[in-house]
Structure formats: structure tokens, C-alpha cells
Amino acid sequence: MTRAPAVEAHGLALGYGGEPALEGVDFEAAPGAALCVLGPNGGGKTTLFRALLGELQPLAGRVRVAGRPAYLAQTERTRLDFPVSALDVALMGSLADGRWWRPPGRSQRHAALAALGRVGLEGQASVRFGELSGGQRQRVLLARALTQDAAVLLLDEPFAGVDPASAERITAVFTELRAEGRTLLVSTHDVESARLFDLVLCLNRRQVAFGTPAQRLGREVLETTYGSDIVVLEGSGDTAVRAITVQHHEH
Ligand SMILES: Nc1ncnc2c1ncn2[C@@H]1O[C@H](COP(=O)(O)OP(=O)(O)O)[C@@H](O)[C@H]1O
Ligand SMILES: [Mg+2]
Numbered sequence: 001m002t003r004a005p006a007v008e009a010h011g012l013a014l015g016y017g018g019e020p021a022l023e024g025v026d027f028e029a030a031p032g033a034a035l036c037v038l039g040p041n042g043g044g045k046t047t048l049f050r051a052l053l054g055e056l057q058p059l060a061g062r063v064r065v066a067g068r069p070a071y072l073a074q075t076e077r078t079r080l081d082f083p084v085s086a087l088d089v090a091l092m093g094s095l096a097d098g099r100w101w102r103p104p105g106r107s108q109r110h111a112a113l114a115a116l117g118r119v120g121l122e123g124q125a126s127v128r129f130g131e132l133s134g135g136q137r138q139r140v141l142l143a144r145a146l147t148q149d150a151a152v153l154l155l156d157e158p159f160a161g162v163d164p165a166s167a168e169r170i171t172a173v174f175t176e177l178r179a180e181g182r183t184l185l186v187s188t189h190d191v192e193s194a195r196l197f198d199l200v201l202c203l204n205r206r207q208v209a210f211g212t213p214a215q216r217l218g219r220e221v222l223e224t225t226y227g228s229d230i231v232v233l234e235g236s237g238d239t240a241v242r243a244i245t246v247q248h249h250e251h
Pocket of ligand 1: 042043046047
């Protein structure tokens with residue numbers, strides 16, 4: 001029996017008026033797969049996520065997501081200074097179930113506390129969000145996504161700018177989510193972290209490659225994906241290359 005993909009795109013083109021920002025996107029992720037969306041800044045990663053969320057209508061082609069995905073937006077976390085506690089932020093995830101007009105009940109508080117526990121911040125539940133470190137804020141935002149109990153999670157650059165301890169904790173949560181059979185789409189511009197995923201989708205204003213990291217993350221694909229933003233260091237076989245991305249700017 002073949003199961004329907006959890007996430008798929010076919011012949012997809014996306015834009016904001018004018019030239020497409022991203023085109024030629026064709027991929028499928030089965031339920032339980034972990035897919036890395038890899039590309040340079042401006043490559044179209046966030047644009048793809050916005051289409052998967054239904055915020056952006058395709059110029060061509062189609063996308064489909066099984067159920068409503070949870071979303072961890074790419075954020076400038078240092079600028080986030082909500083005058084609310086970590087628990088309040090985690091609780092915002094339960095607003096996504098549509099009952100926003102009701103004050104959170106005991107079960108929602110319980111779920112939000114459990115989510116904070118999963119990201120290692122149980123003890124910080126009552127700390128003001130703005131007083132947490134950048135990595136801790138990111139973990140709270142991940143907890144907020146976890147409270148949605150979604151089958152598909154879209155996580156936009158979750159490791160950008162976080163401290164090593166937070167990155168380790170976030171990775172551990174991803175491992176748990178995969179063990180639970182959830183589907184993960186994680187964007188990054190870091191080639192080496194992409195190698196840990198089941199699948200990789202390389203974007204640079206169009207789809208450059210889709211497949212397993214072992215198949216796809218060779219010199220040619222990396223050079224097409226990153227252009228001058230990459231330094232390919234070594235490697236005899238095509239998949240043995242090591243690569244360093246050079247960030248010229250931050251979006
Ligand atoms: N709201 C927007 N309006 C117009 N252009 C946009 C908007 N958001 C993104 N873009 C453009 O779309 C392209 C892809 O951007 P984005 O999806 O944010 O890339 P990434 O997330 O990979 O850094 C870029 O050229 C960017 O300038
Ligand atoms: Mg982005």
C-alpha cells in the first residue's frame with residue numbers, strides 16, 4: 001500500500017509580483033520523513049514555507065500538506081521582547097486550534113508546560129520572554145510549535161544564531177519528533193547539518209536538486225546552489241566534498 005505524501009509540491013512557481021522568486025519545485029516527503037530545505041539567503045526557503053502554509057498562492061503548480069502544519073517562523077529573536085512569560089508564549093500555540101476567544105484552560109497550560117519541558121525550559125516557565133537568551137527564546141518558540149501537536153512541522157532556520165546547548169536540545173527534540181512519526185521540514189543554509197536528514201531539497205531561486213543527501217550533496221549541486229557563497233574544500237568522490245558557506249549578508 002502506498003501512503004499519500006505528507007507534503008508535496010508539483011511544478012510549483014512562487015513570487016511576489018514581477019519575476020518568480022522560486023520556480024521548478026517538485027518534491028514529495030512521506031509521513032515521518034525529515035527533509036532539509038537547503039539554500040543561500042534569498043534562495044526561496046521562507047517563500048516555500050509560506051506557500052506550504054497557504055499564505056502565498058502559487059503562480060503555477062500546486063502544493064499540498066496533510067493537515068495543518070505547525071510553523072516556527074524565521075525570526076530576529078534578539079528583537080523579540082514580549083512583556084509576557086515563556087509559558088504565555090508556549091500557550092500561544094494552543095491559539096492555533098481556533099479557540100482563541102477562550103482563556104487557556106488547565107489542559108492547555110499542562111500541554112504548554114510539557115512542551116517547555118521537552119525543550120529543557122520547565123524551570124523558566126515564568127521568566128519574562130525578553131529576559132531569556134536568544135537560544136532559549138528559540139526553544140520557547142519551538143515549544144509553542146510543539147503545543148500544536150501537528151503531524152507536519154515547518155521550521156524555518158531553527159538553528160540560526162542559537163548557542164550550542166540550545167542547538168543540541170533542538171536536535172534532540174527533532175529526533176523525538178521523527179520517532180513519533182511526524183514529518184519535519186527544516187530550512188538551513190548550513191550544508192553539513194543537511195547531511196543528517198533523510199532528504200534534501202536544494203533551492204536557489206529554483207529547485208537545484210531533490211533526493212537523499214548522499215545522492216545530492218556533491219560538488220556540482222553545491223556550487224549551483226550557492227554560487228560564490230560557497231567554498232568547496234576537498235573531496236575526490238563527488239559526495240566526499242566538504243563545503244563552507246560564506247554569508248555575505250543576513251536576511
Ligand atoms: N514579501 C516579499 N516581497 C517581495 N519579495 C520578497 C518578499 N519576501 C521575499 N522576497 C524575495 O524572494 C526571494 C526569496 O526570499 P526568501 O524566501 O526569504 O529566501 P530565503 O528564506 O531562502 O532566504 C528573495 O529575492 C526575496 O528578496
Ligand atoms: Mg528565509
